[in-house]
Amino acid sequence: MNLDQQQWWNQFLTDEKGIIVDVRTEEEVNRGRIPGSINIDIFKGQGFIYQVEELDKEKNYYVYCAAGSRSANACNIMRELGFTNAYNLVGGISEWEGPIEN
Structure with a gap:
């Protein structure tokens, strides 16, 4: 769902x-991230899927x-892996006006 x-x-x-999930590369994360986020790089392909499958499906992402x-x-x-609550940040961190940590 887009929010x-x-x-x-x-x-x-x-x-x-x-739980906040940052799907950018490690290099991008090192330039700043939303506080408390966990990083799972979507460009890692199958590695991304393996890491996501270890997450608790009862949580909201x-x-x-x-x-x-x-x-x-x-x-x-x-969603395809069975997560019911995954919320996409429209505009991403490039338009983010909230807190950032380095």
Whole structure:
């Protein structure tokens, strides 16, 4: 499900089962990330799927990338793997106005 920045962040902040997933490359993550996010690089192909399959399907995942395209793909893959709640950040971190950590 695609959510705009405000919906995505506000929903995450009130979600006791919420986990933020950054699907960018390690190099991109090193330039700054949303605090508390875990990194699972979607470009790792099967490696990405293996890591996602280890996640708890009972949790809710707030997924982002640089601009929103990779994270939309990640949400689709997660749904195919049986995750019911995966939320894509429209616009990605490039349009993010919330907190950033380096």
